[in-house]
Amino acid sequence: CGWEVVDNHHLERVFRFKNFVEALDYVNRVGALAEEEQHHPDISLSWGKVVLTLFTHKIDGLSESDIVFAAKIDRMK
Amino acid sequence: CGWEVVDNHHLERVFRFKNFVEALDYVNRVGALAEEEQHHPDISLSWGKVVLTLFTHKIDGLSESDIVFAAKIDRMK
Numbered sequence: 001c002g003w004e005v006v007d008n009h010h011l012e013r014v015f016r017f018k019n020f021v022e023a024l025d026y027v028n029r030v031g032a033l034a035e036e037e038q039h040h041p042d043i044s045l046s047w048g049k050v051v052l053t054l055f056t057h058k059i060d061g062l063s064e065s066d067i068v069f070a071a072k073i074d075r076m077k
Numbered sequence: 078c079g080w081e082v083v084d085n086h087h088l089e090r091v092f093r094f095k096n097f098v099e100a101l102d103y104v105n106r107v108g109a110l111a112e113e114e115q116h117h118p119d120i121s122l123s124w125g126k127v128v129l130t131l132f133t134h135k136i137d138g139l140s141e142s143d144i145v146f147a148a149k150i151d152r153m154k
Binding site (some may be wrong): 021024027028035042043044045046057 | 097098101104105108111112117119120121122123124134
């Protein structure tokens with residue numbers, strides 16, 4: 001699955017990894033992109049799994065910058 | 078606040094940081110400890126905030142190893 005629009009409020013996507021270290025490594029790559037773009041997703045990390053949640057805090061909902069950021073995440077993979 | 082027992086099922090603690098990078102740095106330190114101990118918390122990272130959730134997946138609840146891990150997290154700070 002790709003990005004899902006949840007509650008008409010945020011984008012969410014699940015990424016699976018073969019262990020904790022690879023998931024953590026992915027969090028760091030997303031974190032580097034987030035700092036570069038100054039657009040910070042909520043990141044949930046558990047063993048072998050990362051969930052990214054994107055929305056624009058200022059409007060407490062989705063904006064074009066979330067769509068753009070999601071596309072950049074996809075290109076990063 | 079320290080660790081909270083939630084739903085008699087897991088331990089949860091919120092850590093605050095002054096920006097995203099410091100929060101991410103903390104996630105990496107927790108991640109290193111988790112690998113060392115082979116005990117992996119669920120980690121929620123957002124701007125300036127990390128939430129750690131500890132429980133033992135095998136029993137889907139709290140065990141002594143969660144208490145021990147929480148204490149190690151506290152000593153790490």
